[in-house]
Structures are given as C-alpha cells and as structure tokens.
Amino acid sequence: MFYREAGQYNTTYEQDLQAFPIKQDKIGIAIWLVLAYLFVPFFGIPGLEYGFAMNAIMIPVLIFTITTIGLNILVGFTGQISLGTGAFMGVGAYACYKLTSYFPDTNIIILILASGFVSAIVGALFGLPSLRIKGFYLVVATLAAQFFLEWCFIRVGWLYNYNPSGAIEVPQREVLGWIVTGASAEPMTRYLVVLSILVFLAIIAGNLTRGRIGRSWMMIRDMDIAAELIGVRPLTAKLSAFAVSSYFIGVSGALMVFMWLGAAEVESFDVNHSFLYLFMVILGGLGSITGSFMGAAFIWTFPIILKELGKSWFGINATVMENVSLVAIGVMIVVILIAEPHGMARLWQIVKQKLRIWPFPH
Amino acid sequence: MTDFLYSIFVGPFADMIALPDFLMQVLWEGFVAGVLYALIALGFVLIFKASGVFNFAQGIMVVFSGLTLVGLYELGVPAFMALIITLGVMYVLAFSVERFVLRKLVNQPDIILFMATIGLTNILIGLGQWIFGGETKTMITEQLWLPTGSSVWEPNGGLVIFQHIDIAATVIAVLMIVGLGFFFSYTKVGRALRAVADDHQASLSVGISLNQIWVIVWFAAGIVALVTGIMWGARSDVSFSLQIIALKALPVLVLGGFTSIPGAIVGGLIIGIGEKIFEIYWGPLFGSGVEGWFAYVIALIFLLFRPQGLFGDKIIERV
Numbered sequence: 001m002f003y004r005e006a007g008q009y010n011t012t013y014e015q016d017l018q019a020f021p022i023k024q025d026k027i028g029i030a031i032w033l034v035l036a037y038l039f040v041p042f043f044g045i046p047g048l049e050y051g052f053a054m055n056a057i058m059i060p061v062l063i064f065t066i067t068t069i070g071l072n073i074l075v076g077f078t079g080q081i082s083l084g085t086g087a088f089m090g091v092g093a094y095a096c097y098k099l100t101s102y103f104p105d106t107n108i109i110i111l112i113l114a115s116g117f118v119s120a121i122v123g124a125l126f127g128l129p130s131l132r133i134k135g136f137y138l139v140v141a142t143l144a145a146q147f148f149l150e151w152c153f154i155r156v157g158w159l160y161n162y163n164p165s166g167a168i169e170v171p172q173r174e175v176l177g178w179i180v181t182g183a184s185a186e187p188m189t190r191y192l193v194v195l196s197i198l199v200f201l202a203i204i205a206g207n208l209t210r211g212r213i214g215r216s217w218m219m220i221r222d223m224d225i226a227a228e229l230i231g232v233r234p235l236t237a238k239l240s241a242f243a244v245s246s247y248f249i250g251v252s253g254a255l256m257v258f259m260w261l262g263a264a265e266v267e268s269f270d271v272n273h274s275f276l277y278l279f280m281v282i283l284g285g286l287g288s289i290t291g292s293f294m295g296a297a298f299i300w301t302f303p304i305i306l307k308e309l310g311k312s313w314f315g316i317n318a319t320v321m322e323n324v325s326l327v328a329i330g331v332m333i334v335v336i337l338i339a340e341p342h343g344m345a346r347l348w349q350i351v352k353q354k355l356r357i358w359p360f361p362h
Numbered sequence: 363m364t365d366f367l368y369s370i371f372v373g374p375f376a377d378m379i380a381l382p383d384f385l386m387q388v389l390w391e392g393f394v395a396g397v398l399y400a401l402i403a404l405g406f407v408l409i410f411k412a413s414g415v416f417n418f419a420q421g422i423m424v425v426f427s428g429l430t431l432v433g434l435y436e437l438g439v440p441a442f443m444a445l446i447i448t449l450g451v452m453y454v455l456a457f458s459v460e461r462f463v464l465r466k467l468v469n470q471p472d473i474i475l476f477m478a479t480i481g482l483t484n485i486l487i488g489l490g491q492w493i494f495g496g497e498t499k500t501m502i503t504e505q506l507w508l509p510t511g512s513s514v515w516e517p518n519g520g521l522v523i524f525q526h527i528d529i530a531a532t533v534i535a536v537l538m539i540v541g542l543g544f545f546f547s548y549t550k551v552g553r554a555l556r557a558v559a560d561d562h563q564a565s566l567s568v569g570i571s572l573n574q575i576w577v578i579v580w581f582a583a584g585i586v587a588l589v590t591g592i593m594w595g596a597r598s599d600v601s602f603s604l605q606i607i608a609l610k611a612l613p614v615l616v617l618g619g620f621t622s623i624p625g626a627i628v629g630g631l632i633i634g635i636g637e638k639i640f641e642i643y644w645g646p647l648f649g650s651g652v653e654g655w656f657a658y659v660i661a662l663i664f665l666l667f668r669p670q671g672l673f674g675d676k677i678i679e680r681v
Contacts, residue, residue, distance in 0.1 A: 081473060129662060133669050135472065136416045136620070140612045141665065144658030155649040271606065275480065282477050319496075326488030333481030338466040341474050 003355040019206055036195055041188045054187035055260070056304065061297050062194045063255045068280040068292040069205050070248025075278070076287035077209055078241035079221030080130050084142035085277045087149035088246045089253025090269030092119040094159045096254035097168045101161060108173040108180055109193060112254045119250020120243040122149075127242025131235060134224070146271050153266040167265040170258050181258045190259045197255065201248060206289050208244065217241050218287070279329065283336055285345025294344040302329065374643035383520025388642050389635060394528040394597075396634020397535045401590040402611035403618065403626035404539070405583040410620050411559040412579040413464065414472065418479040421608025422486045423584060427452055428591030428600040432502060433494035441505035452584030460576045487602065496602065501595030503527065508596060531593040538589060539627065542582070551578060559621075613661030618672055625673035633657045 003024050010016045020026050044053035067089065074082050096115035100108060126145040130138050153159060160168050172182030179185045180193055208214050216237045219227035228234055257264040276299065284295020303325035310321035340346050354361070378385045402420060409417040430451050434444035463478055503510055509526035516522075546552040557565040558575045566572060594604060614633050618625025637656045645652045 079473070081476070129665060133665050136476065137616060137665055137669060140616050140658060140661050143609065143612060144655060144662045147655040147658055151651055151655050155651065271609070275484075278477070278480065279484075320492065323488045323492035327485050327492065328488075330481045330484030330486075330488060333484065334463055334478050337470075337474055337478050337481065338463070341470060 003352060005356075019210070033199075037192075041191055051187060054191055057301060059187070059191055059194055059260050060256075061300050062191075062198050063252050063260055064277070064280060064296040064300055065293050066198055066201055066252035066255065067249055067277050068284060068296045069202060069289060070245045070252065071277050072281050072284070072287065072289070072292050073205065073209065073217070073248065074241055074245035075281050076285070076291075077214060077221060078217040078238065078245075080127075080238065080241065081135070081139050082142040082245075083139055083271065083274045083278070084126065084145035084149070085249055086269040086271060086273035087146045088119050088123055088249040089256060089273070090149060090153055090266070091122045091246075092116055092250025092253035093257040093264060093269070094153065094168065095119065095250065096258060097161075097170075098159065100171065100173065104171070104173075107175055108258065109175060109197070112197070112251060112258060115254045116247040116251035119253065120247040123246020123249070124239050124243040127239055127246075130238050130242065143271070146274060150266055150270060153269065165265075167263050168257065169263040170261075183262060185259075194255055194259050197251065201251065202289060205248065209289065213237075213240060221287075279333060282333060283343055285343030286341075288343070288345035290348065291343050291345025294348070298344065299329065369647055370644070377643060381520075383517060383522050386517070386520070386522045388638050390522065390524065390528070392635035392638030393631065394531060394634070395638065396631035397532050398590060398594055398597075398630075399610055399614045399634050400627045400630025401535055401538075401586060401593070402608050403614040403630055404542075404623060405586040405590070406611055406615055407618075407620065407623055407626045408542075408579055408583045408586065412555055413558075413576050414475075414562075415464065415479065416472065416476045416620075417583065418476060419482040419486060420583065420587060420611065421605045422483045422490075423452075423455075423587035424591045424594065424608055425600065425602055425604045426455075426486045426490050426591075427584065427588040428501065428595040428604075429490050429494050429499065431588070431592065432499045432595070432600055435502050435505065436499075441502055444502075445506065448588060449585065452588060453581050456577050456580035456584050459580055460573060464576055465573060483605075487605070491602070498599045498601040499595075501592060501600055503596045506592065508592075525597075527593070527596045531597070534589060534593065538586070539623070542623070551575075555579060610657050613657040616661040617664055619670055622673035628672060633660070636660060 003022075005022045005024075008021075008023055010021065015021070020029060040058060044050040045057065048057070067085065071082065071085050074080050092115050095118035096112055099111045099115055100106075103111065122145075126142065129141040133141065154166065160166060163169070170181050172184065173180055175193075178189050180189055209217070216227070216232045217240075219230075219232050220234060220237045220241075224234060227237070253269070256268070261268060280295035280299045281292070282295070283298055284293070285291025303322065306325045306328065307318055307321045310316040310324065311318065316324075336343060402424060405420040405423070406417055409415055409420070427448055431444050431448045434447055435441055439447065459482065463482065464475075467475055467478060509530050512523050512525045514521060514523055544552075546556055554565070554570045555575060555578065557568070557570060558572065562572065565575075591600070591604075594600075598604075610633065611630075614626060614629040616629075617632055618627070618629030637653050637660075640656050641653045
C-alpha cells in the first residue's frame with residue numbers, strides 16, 4: 001500500500017540509473033541517515049546507557065559493517081573465499097599506527113583512509129594465487145596469509161615501534177580541534193567519524209558493485225571460464241576484487257583500533273575473527289551491500305542481547321550464555337543456508353516484494 | 363652477507379651432521395606430528411570423496427570427541443564404557459548431520475556446503491564448552507591401556523628418546539589405515555562408498571542409498587577423529603586450541619590432493635617432518651614460531667605448480 005512504485009516514471013537515463021529508483025526507498029534511506037546523524041549521537045539507543053550503547057554496540061557495528069562490505073566484495077561478489085580477513089584488518093591497523101608515528105601532524109582520518117592502501121597492496125599480493133587456484137585451495141592460500149601476517153605482527157618489532165608490551169597503543173590525535181582518537185576522545189566524536197567513513201565507503205561500494213567492474217566480478221563468480229571467453233580479464237577482475245576488498249578491510253581494521261579498542265595486540269586479528277566476519281557475510285547475504293549492514297549488526301548484537309536476556313530473565317551466568325550464543329549462531333547459519341542461501345538481504349527483498357503487491361497477492 | 367648465506371645454506375646442514383642423534387630426534391618428532399596431521403586429513407578426504415563436502419568441522423570433531431571421552435570419564439563412567447558411548451555420540455552426530463544438514467542442502471553449490479560445516483564447527487565448539495567446560499583436560503591415557511613412559515636409544519653414544527605413546531600412535535594409525543583400506547576394497551559397504559565417490563548419479567541408479575552412505579562416511583570420519591583426538595590428547599592435552607592446529611590438515615590436503623588417501627598420508631608426513639626440521643634448523647634465522655605458517659606457505663608455493671596435489675585427480679573444467 002505504502003511501498004509501491006506505481007506512478008513514478010523515469011523519463012531520463014539518469015533517473016533510470018539511480019541507486020535508489022523508488023521514492024519510498026529514498027525516504028527510507030533519508031530516515032536512516034537522519035536517525036544515524038541526528039538522533040543516535042545525542043540520545044544513544046533508547047533504553048540503554050549512552051556510553052554502553054555507543055562503545056559496545058554502535059561503534060563496533062559500524063566498523064564491522066565496513067569489514068563485512070569488504071569481505072562481501074570478495075566472497076559474495078567475486079566468489080573467492082577468504083579466511084584472512086582478520087590479518088588484513090591487522091595490516092590496516094599497523095599501517096595506520098606506523099603512518100601516524102611518522103606523520104603525527106597529518107589529519108588522522110586521512111591516514112586511516114591511506115592505511116587501507118597498504119592493506120590493498122598486501123591483499124592483492126596474497127590474491128595472486130587466486131589466478132591459478134580456486135575454491136577450497138584458495139582457502140589454504142588465504143590461511144597462509146592469515147598465519148604469516150599474524151606471525152609478522154608478533155615478530156617484527158618495527159611494526160609496533162618495539163613497544164615492550166607488543167601492543168599498539170593509540171596516541172591522541174586532533175582533527176579541527178576535536179580530539180578524535182586516544183583515551184580522552186568522546187564516544188560521540190568517534191561515532192560520527194566512523195559513521196561518516198562508513199557512509200562514504202558504502203556509497204563507493206554500492207557504485208562499484210553495480211558498475212562495470214562489479215559486473216565483471218560477478219561474472220567471474222558465476223563462471224570464470226565463460227567470463228574469460230566473453231572478454232573479462234580474470235587477472236584484473238580477481239586482483240581488483242582482492243585489492244578493493246582488502247582496502248575496505250584495512251580501513252575497518254585501522255578504525256577498529258583507533259576509534260574503538262584504543263590498543264590492540266595480535267589476538268584482535270586472529271583466525272577466529274576471520275570466521276566471525278565470514279559469518280556476518282553469510283548471514284547478511286552473499287553479494288549484497290544492504291545485507292552487510294544487517295549481518296554485521298545481527299552477529300554483533302545477538303550474543304550481547306542473548307547474554308543480557310539470560311542474565312536478567314533466567315539468571316544464567318555469562319559464560320554459559322556465550323556458549324549458547326555460539327550454538328545459536330551456528331544453528332542459525334545452517335538454518336539460513338538451508339532456508340535462504342542468500343541470507344537476510346533476500347528475506348528483506350521478499351518482504352519488500354510482498355509489500356509491493358499487498359493486499360492482492362495473486 | 364656471506365654469514366647470512368652461510369646460515370641458510372651451510373650452517374643448518376653442518377648442525378645436522380654434527381649431531382646425528384639430535385637430527386634423528388627431530389625427524390621422529392616430525393614423523394609423529396605428521397602421522398597425526400595425516401589422520402586429520404584422512405577424515406577430510408573420506409568425507410570429500412563420498413559427498414564432495416569440504417568438511418571444515420573435522421578439526422573440531424577431533425577436539426569434540428576427545429572432550430566427550432574425557433568428560434564422560436570425569437563424570438564417573440568407566441574408561442572403555444566412555445569410549446563406546448563416545449562412538450555412539452559420533453554416530454548420532456553423523457546421523458544428525460546427514461539428516462538435518464546435508465540432506466537439505468543437496469545440489470547446492472560447494473561453497474554453501476562448506477559454510478554449513480563452518481556453522482557446524484560453531485555448534486560443536488559451543489556444545490563442547492557448554493557441556494564439558496572450556497578448560498584444558500588431560501587425556502585418560504593409562505585407563506585406555508595406552509603406554510606411557512619412554513625408551514632411550516643410544517646409537518654410537520648419542521641419545522634419542524622415543525615416547526611410547528608416539529610409537530603406539532604410529533602403530534594404531536597404520537592399523538587404522540590398513541583397516542580402512544580393507545574395508546574399502548573387500549566389503550560391500552566399502553565398495554558402495556567407492557562407487558559413490560566415483561559418480562553420484564551412477565551409484566544412485568544401481569540402488570545405492572546416498573543418504574545411508576553419507577551417514578556411514580561421516581561416522582567413519584568421526585571414528586578417525588576420535589582416534590586422532592585420543593592420540594593427540596595423550597601427547598599434549600585436550601583443549602580447543604587443537605582446533606587451530608587441526609587447520610594444518612588443509613595444507614596437508616593441498617600437498618596430497620583432496621581425493622587421495624595415500625596422498626593424505628604422504629602429505630601429512632612431508633608437512634610434519636618438514637616443519638619440524640625448518641623450525642629447529644632454520645627457525646632461529648627468522649625468530650622462532652615459524653611452525654605456525656611454514657606448512658601454509660609450502661602449500662601455497664606447491665599450489666602454484668601443481669594445483670591438484672601430489673596424488674589428486676587432474677582438475678578438468680568444462681564450460
């Protein structure tokens with residue numbers, strides 16, 4: 001009734017090529033943006049304490065959304081499975097740390113965005129084997145990246161400035177007079193920075209994936225030999241997917257350390273985190289930017305909600321609930337794969353389709 | 363520069379020749395580790411051959427079975443009773459995986475099945491920690507009549523120590539592989555398994571039930587996992603960190619080929635011995651801990667030249 005494109009005519013090609021051609025979608029996006037920029041920074045999440053809502057939910061969810069979009073470009077759009085996400089986030093984080101220790105006066109946001117390029121180069125390097133191998137063999141190649149980089153984070157002292165604790169600690173940096181990173185940065189400032197970077201990157205990802213290069217990724221995913229035969233270069237397509245994906249992942253890694261954790265050791269980038277991000281991609285929906293938002297938000301908040309519910313309703317302690325949520329996420333992954341292999345994004349599409357033809361479904 | 367080249371190309375070999383008994387010790391340690399890698403890889407290969415599923419959960423199945431065994435024993439069940447119950451648990455696991463996961467996902471792309479097994483990994487980790495607790499447990503070695511202690515061999519005044527459990531592990535692994543070989547070659551079910559591995563549709567058409575075969579093969583992989591869990595648990599302890607070590611079965615598979623049982627064994631031995639030698643003799647050059655990634659990097663280099671592995675079937679693609 002409310003969600004219907006009847007009466008909205010596209011009269012120019014520009015209108016036809018819009019990211020959100022339907023008026024209701026535009027309104028929806030506008031509402032989300034207003035909520036994210038004007039409501040959440042001042043009021044947090046209703047019913048939750050402000051600092052908790054910001055530090056434990058909003059900021060990590062936004063950061064992981066960037067990770068998930070990045071991984072989705074690789075797994076969902078190009079069909080190359082990667083288990084090295086955690087390590088590539090680490091590359092971004094360590095790169096940003098080194099950059100800011102060499103250029104302490106440069107705007108930290110620029111450095112964060114620049115550190116993604118380091119990660120992109122490393123990603124493309126470890127993506128090279130994908131030209132010859134595919135599928136599960138590639139999993140081994142990305143695991144090689146994961147464990148090798150983890151080892152570098154421990155052994156190469158230069159990366160953490162020979163800090164005796166082996167961790168990188170975020171220094172305080174200001175942008176236009178606002179303290180953005182370090183212990184005394186306000187949650188609101190950090191939230192707004194992360195949100196803006198997310199919006200910026202999401203627009204880029206959306207346009208990349210629906211453009212020429214995104215189509216070549218999807219062709220490689222659907223059938224690489226056929227794609228090659230009709231003129232897609234596997235070299236460019238695969239390596240660009242690895243590079244772009246690693247760029248997003250690297251930026252999110254830098255954000256994770258600089259805007260959220262404040263200090264990080266190698267444990268923040270281990271292989272278990274790589275699995276976590278893969279889950280976000282699968283549950284959200286392979287090959288969907290919207291799904292990346294849903295997957296990251298869901299996988300991150302679900303254990304927190306479950307833990308709180310278990311504590312307040314049934315008095316179960318936190319460790320048990322952690323295991324329950326592990327099982328529940330596992331079950332949910334299997335169930336979603338069986339019921340809807342394209343994840344929550346497809347469910348959302350189905351809902352929209354139902355709304356479109358409601359109340360006459362036939 | 364010459365020092366550096368010397369320490370790469372000459373030094374390690376000089377060390378090897380200078381202390382042959384130490385080299386023997388390293389080789390033996392690597393060999394046993396390799397046997398265990400081979401066992402995990404064997405579980406992968408069994409399932410991959412029969413159902414085309416890349417079972418990521420094999421590593422956690424090793425941990426889970428070991429944990430169930432020890433956990434049951436701690437609850438007061440006699441050791442061999444616990445062993446039988448654990449076998450039962452592995453059967454239930456195989457049955458439910460087939461019933462509730464594989465059967466529903468027939469004809470889905472491989473990547474979906476692979477991810478389902480990652481979900482399964484999560485379920486098993488959660489269940490294991492929930493029921494038996496996340497802390498490290500000691501394997502009930504003596505109660506299962508497995509030998510402990512060690513023998514010392516002194517060739518020409520050197521000193522090589524053989525842990526009895528390592529010898530037992532090798533013997534049991536060999537017996538199990540021979541047993542599996544007989545099972546595949548001479549029993550009806552075994553031949554049905556090979557038929558399914560060759561061609562799903564052809565075996566369906568001669569009346570082999572795929573669902574039944576899948577249960578059997580997952581159960582077989584479960585048994586292999588249990589044996590691996592016992593052996594590995596006896597050498598170190600039963601803990602969830604084993605799961606990460608079990609990931610090393612992946613490079614083993616890459617070396618040996620995904621579809622070859624001899625390949626899994628040879629690959630396991632190459633990786634096991636190779637990484638021990640590299641760690642001991644070349645490791646100090648890089649700072650220690652190279653064991654963590656050596657296997658993967660070897661596999662990566664190997665993949666570039668021979669993507670189908672040492673013994674795997676040639677990969678043929680058609681449009």
